[in-house]
Amino acid sequence: MHEVQSDEQVRSAYDARADEYADAFRCTEPEQPVELAMVNHFAGSLRGQRRVLDAGCGAGRFLPILADLRCEVEGLDLSPGMIRNARADHPSFATQVGALTDLPFEDASFDGYFSWYSTIHSGDQDLQELLREAHRVLRPGGSILVAFQSGDGVQDLSESYRRRGYDLSLLRYLRSPERMAHELTSAGFTLAARLERGPVGDRETENQAVLIATR
Numbered sequence: 040m041h042e043v044q045s046d047e048q049v050r051s052a053y054d055a056r057a058d059e060y061a062d063a064f065r066c067t068e069p070e071q072p073v074e075l076a077m078v079n080h081f082a083g084s085l086r087g088q089r090r091v092l093d094a095g096c097g098a099g100r101f102l103p104i105l106a107d108l109r110c111e112v113e114g115l116d117l118s119p120g121m122i123r124n125a126r127a128d129h130p131s132f133a134t135q136v137g138a139l140t141d142l143p144f145e146d147a148s149f150d151g152y153f154s155w156y157s158t159i160h161s162g163d164q165d166l167q168e169l170l171r172e173a174h175r176v177l178r179p180g181g182s183i184l185v186a187f188q189s190g191d192g193v194q195d196l197s198e199s200y201r202r203r204g205y206d207l208s209l210l211r212y213l214r215s216p217e218r219m220a221h222e223l224t225s226a227g228f229t230l231a232a233r234l235e236r237g238p239v240g241d242r243e244t245e246n247q248a249v250l251i252a253t254r
Contacts, residue, residue: 044208044210046138048207048208048209048210049118050118050119052196052205053097053116053117053118053120054118054121055120055200056205057118057121060097060098060121061098061121061124064100065100067100069242071247073236074247074249077184077234077251078105078108080251081151081153081182082108082109082151085150085181085182086180087150087178088111089109089111089150090111090148091111091149091152092115092142092148092151092152093105093115094142094153094173095117095139095154095155095156095158096114096121096122096134097118097125097157098121098124098125098128099114099121099124099128099129099134100128102125102134103129103132106132113132114132114135115134115136115137115139115142116134117136119136122134122136139172139173140168142172142173142175145176146175146176147175147176147177147178147179148178149177149178149181150178150181150182151177151182151184152176152181153183154184154185155184155186156187158212159187159188159213160210160211163212167222167225170228171226173226174226174227177254181253181254182231182254183223183228183253184249184250184251185219185250185252186248186249187219187247187248188211188248189213189214189216189235189246189247190213190245190246191213191214192213193211193213194211194213195208195209195210196209196211213245216235216250219250223252224252228253228254229252230250230252231251232250233248233249234248234250235247236248
């Protein structure tokens with residue numbers, strides 16, 4: 040098992056840079072076309088009401104993108120600062136503060152669960168709880184998308200924060216697509232699509248992965 044960090048550590052780190060993050064990433068600046076194709080595939084796989092939870096929505100940049108793909112989307116994030124920005128920048132969407140390991144929704148509430156790099160700060164036990172919660176709130180036949188940095192081990196991001204003037208501690212957990220697929224399967228999902236690409240540009244050092252699975 041990997042070392043564990045608390046929700047409070049993650050919340051504090053993202054609250055501290057919520058405004059900076061919201062200003063830096065207004066839309067899909069960090070994404071490559073192949074990743075956005077996976078988002079389109081995810082949206083196209085949805086049936087029924089097409090209600091989607093953007094789980095770990097941050098400042099909400101994917102809310103209008105999913106809405107343009109005919110999803111009825113709402114957002115949830117652990118960071119009050121991120122939700123404040125989401126409400127300011129995307130006021131037409133319902134957003135709320137909450138933990139992904141304890142979702143404030145009834146069973147089988149959603150047709151889609153969208154997790155764009157929102158598992159990367161969850162240790163092994165929290166990841167298992169998070170995926171069980173995702174399975175619980177999805178309707179049978181619903182889809183989950185999980186995007187993450189591919190790799191193995193734990194990265195301590197604290198020094199990079201300190202270089203930018205933040206006295207914070209934050210860990211990032213790297214997992215291979217095979218490992219994440221195993222975790223999804225263990226939580227009751229069936230893998231439907233998989234993408235892994237190499238780093239692009241100066242900011243990326245790891246491969247990036249996107250998995251889609253069904254309940």
